Structures are given as C-alpha cells and as structure tokens.
Amino acid sequence: METRSPLYLEIRKLLQYGDLRFRDFMELALYHPEYGYYARSANPISPEGDYVTAGAISPVFAFALSKLVREFLGRVGGAPSLIVDIGCGNGALIQEIQANLEGSLPSNVSFWGVDRALGRVGGVEGTIRYINDAGTLPAGQPALVIANELYDAFPFARLVQRSEELHELWVRETADETLEWQEHEAESAYGDYLAGHGVALEEGQFADISLDWGAAYRELAARFPTSLFVTFDYGHPADRLFRGRARRYGTAAAYRGHQVSRDLLSDPGEQDLTAHINFTDLIRAGEVEHHTTLYFGRQARFLLALGITEHELFRPADEIASGGLAEAIEQLDARQAAQRLVLPDGIGDEMRVLVQARNLPTTGWSFQRAQI
Ligand SMILES: C[S@@+](CC[C@H](N)C(=O)[O-])C[C@H]1O[C@@H](n2cnc3c(N)ncnc32)[C@H](O)[C@@H]1O
Incomplete structure (x- = not known):
C-alpha cells in the first residue's frame, strides 16, 4: 500500500468520525501546526517553490511601498506609528521596506510582521x-497596515447550487483510500451571505466563500482609530466574483511547483490552496468601522502612481553600468521581473488593491492619481 503522509493520517483519524467540511480540511492542510503547508520552515513563495507573490518577484514592490510609508508618516505628523505587514510570510517584504527607509525615519516608528x-x-x-496574532498589536497608535495575499489564504467553504438547495462540499475517504467530495446541505449562514450580496447562484454554479474575510478585516479595522489599510489580493467585488457565466466552477485552485490545478484534495499539506476574495466584504467591514475607501483598482496602476518607475531597474538599459556578460544577464532578468509588476497581462493587472483610511485625509494621496 502507498505510504501516507503524517498529515493524511491525521485527516483520516478525523474522517473516522464522519465527513469533514472542506473548510476544515483546508485549515489542516495549510495550518496544521506540525504538518500544514505553511507550518514548514521551507519558504514555498519563491521561483524554486510553488508560487510567487509581488515582493518575491522584484524588490521594486517594497520600493514602492517604502514611498507610501513616507507619505503616510508625513500625514500623521510625527506621531508614534506602526508599520505592519499582516500575513508577512517569511518577513522579506517588511524587512525590505524597513531596509529601504533605514536611518531616515524617526525612532518612534516601529515595524511589525504578523503571521x-x-x-x-x-x-x-x-x-x-514578529508576532503570530494581529490581536496583540498595540492598539491606538496610527498604523499603516499592509496585507499582501493574506485573505486569499483563508480557509473557505465550497458551495454549489443544486435545484432549490445550496450545498456545501465536504470531504470523505473512499474504500480505496483516496479523498473525494461529498455534498451536504449548506449551513444557513452561506445562504444568508449570498442573499446579503444580492447573489443567486445558477443551477450547478460553485462559489468559494470565507465568512472570515469580512470578520478578520473588521477586527483589524476596529483596532486602529487612525490608519491606512492597504490590501493586495486576487479577487473582485461580489457582483463580479459570483457572476455565473464567468465563474461557474468558483475560483478555488491548488498551486504546486508553479503549476495550477483544480485537484484540491490531493496531497494535503504539499500544495497551496487558495480562492479569490470578495472585496465587497472588506469594503463593507471597513466602512462599518468608519474607514473610507480611497482606492480600489488594479495593482499596476496603483504602483505606477506611487512612483515605482523611479527605481533604477526602470532606467533605460544603457544607463545601467554592467561589469560583464553574467552581470548584464542578471540585470536584464531583474529588469524584466520589475516590469512584470506593471505590464498588462501580468500579476499587476490581475491583482486588486483596496486602500481604506480612518481619521486621515481622504484626498491628495499619490496613489489616487491612478484613478484619473
Ligand atoms: C499567500 S501567503 C502571502 C505571504 C506574503 N504576504 C507574501 O506576499 O509573500 C499568506 C500568508 O498569510 C498567513 N496567514 C493566513 N492567515 C493569517 C491570519 N489570520 N493572520 C496572520 N497571518 C495569516 C499565512 O501563514 C501565509 O504566510
């Protein structure tokens, strides 16, 4: 018989007592404290790993965000402040931002990585x-709260419309010891959620939903009476995310070795699982906590408006000194990586950015030039 991973054996133990909601399966697959995908010390977010995020693609992402940090600090007028990266992964982004600003900031600015x-x-x-719970961040100080691909890593439920009923997908083990889907009637909270967004799924349409997207964002927003929240993620507002024709099978996907697959149940703990988020949840949650939306749009436009092209990797190639062939090739690769963040059809075109603020000016920010 095929040897099973320790995580599979843990999941099997639970399955002895009955089917497991996909949401709970995903919680274990990504966050089991010992065997979960994100519990491993190896960083899966790299060209050699399973997928890349903007910061892992190019240092120009941290460069642009460093400019935003300066702008934010200018607007809070020297008050002691926090710069926070929530879902910071291996901490590379917050480290780069801090390094870019080293020596030029007052000592009352503190940097935090939360994961x-x-x-x-x-x-x-x-x-x-570094802390593992955003709930322990010091409350009250002005905060710039960055989250890059945080919410798309939240465990979600898979729903499907069957005739008049909304079903939720659960997981069970077959007689030949593989995992398969099993549908159960969905909890009423999911029907209420869809109704609250004015969404009626078509027959056979899937939807991937985390009730925690809005709840977690709201909890954070409530914590900081003076704040700028900058959230980068894959996703759409509800009316686009749940559009039947375009998204009949939802948006759930598994990533491994830079290959995408729809086989969410294979090799738990060995592949990333993700779904596009409903930005309407975040927008509404922020508004309940008195946050105003300053920007919602494509990441590329946002980064361009922040001044990302002032980085030397965007200078004309002949202005960049190169010592030899190897260095020239390295430079070329670095320049192409930087451009991936702003060119059409790349990550900068797909990712959305939501910026909300509370108790701060709502106009005159550099990134708002992107909306003209
Ligand atoms: C897709 S990764 C993105 C990592 C990093 N922000 C980047 O851009 O490379 C998502 C990260 O969010 C973390 N995460 C998920 N839920 C979280 C939560 N509720 N609070 C803090 N971190 C969380 C995961 O452990 C993981 O490191």
Missing part, C-alpha cells in the same frame, strides 16, 4: 517585531 505561522521567519536581525 499565524511564523516558522518561515528565520535569521532575523534588526528591529522588526
């Missing part, structure tokens, strides 16, 4: 504080 699975933050030097 529920901190095992990948290693060999850290400097003054960034």
Whole structure:
C-alpha cells in the first residue's frame, strides 16, 4: 500500500468520525501546526517553490511601498506609528521596506510582521517585531497596515447550487483510500451571505466563500482609530466574483511547483490552496468601522502612481553600468521581473488593491492619481 503522509493520517483519524467540511480540511492542510503547508520552515513563495507573490518577484514592490510609508508618516505628523505587514510570510517584504527607509525615519516608528505561522521567519536581525496574532498589536497608535495575499489564504467553504438547495462540499475517504467530495446541505449562514450580496447562484454554479474575510478585516479595522489599510489580493467585488457565466466552477485552485490545478484534495499539506476574495466584504467591514475607501483598482496602476518607475531597474538599459556578460544577464532578468509588476497581462493587472483610511485625509494621496 502507498505510504501516507503524517498529515493524511491525521485527516483520516478525523474522517473516522464522519465527513469533514472542506473548510476544515483546508485549515489542516495549510495550518496544521506540525504538518500544514505553511507550518514548514521551507519558504514555498519563491521561483524554486510553488508560487510567487509581488515582493518575491522584484524588490521594486517594497520600493514602492517604502514611498507610501513616507507619505503616510508625513500625514500623521510625527506621531508614534506602526508599520505592519499582516500575513508577512517569511518577513522579506517588511524587512525590505524597513531596509529601504533605514536611518531616515524617526525612532518612534516601529515595524511589525504578523503571521499565524511564523516558522518561515528565520535569521532575523534588526528591529522588526514578529508576532503570530494581529490581536496583540498595540492598539491606538496610527498604523499603516499592509496585507499582501493574506485573505486569499483563508480557509473557505465550497458551495454549489443544486435545484432549490445550496450545498456545501465536504470531504470523505473512499474504500480505496483516496479523498473525494461529498455534498451536504449548506449551513444557513452561506445562504444568508449570498442573499446579503444580492447573489443567486445558477443551477450547478460553485462559489468559494470565507465568512472570515469580512470578520478578520473588521477586527483589524476596529483596532486602529487612525490608519491606512492597504490590501493586495486576487479577487473582485461580489457582483463580479459570483457572476455565473464567468465563474461557474468558483475560483478555488491548488498551486504546486508553479503549476495550477483544480485537484484540491490531493496531497494535503504539499500544495497551496487558495480562492479569490470578495472585496465587497472588506469594503463593507471597513466602512462599518468608519474607514473610507480611497482606492480600489488594479495593482499596476496603483504602483505606477506611487512612483515605482523611479527605481533604477526602470532606467533605460544603457544607463545601467554592467561589469560583464553574467552581470548584464542578471540585470536584464531583474529588469524584466520589475516590469512584470506593471505590464498588462501580468500579476499587476490581475491583482486588486483596496486602500481604506480612518481619521486621515481622504484626498491628495499619490496613489489616487491612478484613478484619473
Ligand atoms: C499567500 S501567503 C502571502 C505571504 C506574503 N504576504 C507574501 O506576499 O509573500 C499568506 C500568508 O498569510 C498567513 N496567514 C493566513 N492567515 C493569517 C491570519 N489570520 N493572520 C496572520 N497571518 C495569516 C499565512 O501563514 C501565509 O504566510
């Protein structure tokens, strides 16, 4: 018989007592404290790993965000402030932002990396504080709260419309010891959620939903009476995300070795699982906590408006000194990576950015030039 991973054996133990909601399966697959995908010390977010995020593609992402940090600090007028990266992964982005600003900021600015699975933050030097629960961040100080691909890593439920009924997908083990889907009637909370967004799924249409998207965002928003929230993620507002014709099978996907697959149940703990988020949940949650939406749009336009092209990787190639062939090739690769963040058809075109603020000016920000 095929040898099973320790995580599979853990999941099997639970399945002895009955089927497992996909949401709970995903919680274990990504966040089991010992065997979960994000519990491993190896960083899956790299060209050699399973997928890349903007910060792992090019240092120009951190460069642009460093400009935003300066702008934010200018607007809070020297008050002691927090710069926070929630879902910071291995901490590379917050480290780069801090390094870009090193020596030029007042000492009352503190940098924080928050991740529920901190095992990948290693060999850290400097003054960034790492914690695994955003609920323990000091409340009250002005905060710039960055989240890059945080919400798309939240465990979600898979729903499907069958005649008049909304079903939820659960997981069970077959007689030949593989995992398969099993449909059960959905909890009423999901029907209420869809109705609250004015969405009626078509017959056979799937939807991937986390009730925690809005709840987690709201909890954070409530924590910071003076704040700028900058959230990058894959997703859409509800009316687009749940559009029947375009998204009949939902948006759930598994990533491994830079290959995407719809086989969410294979090799738990060995592949990333993700779904596009409903930005309407975040927008509404922020508004309940008195946050105003300053920007919602494509990441590329946002980064361009922040001044990303002032980075030397965007200078004309002949202005960049190169020592030899190997260095020239390295430069070329680095320049192409930088451009991936802003060119059409790339990550910058697909990712959305939501910026909300509370108790801060609502106009005159550099990134708002992107909406003209
Ligand atoms: C897709 S990764 C993105 C990592 C990083 N932001 C980047 O851009 O490379 C999502 C990260 O969010 C973390 N995460 C998920 N839920 C979280 C939560 N509720 N609080 C803090 N971190 C969380 C995961 O452990 C994982 O490191």
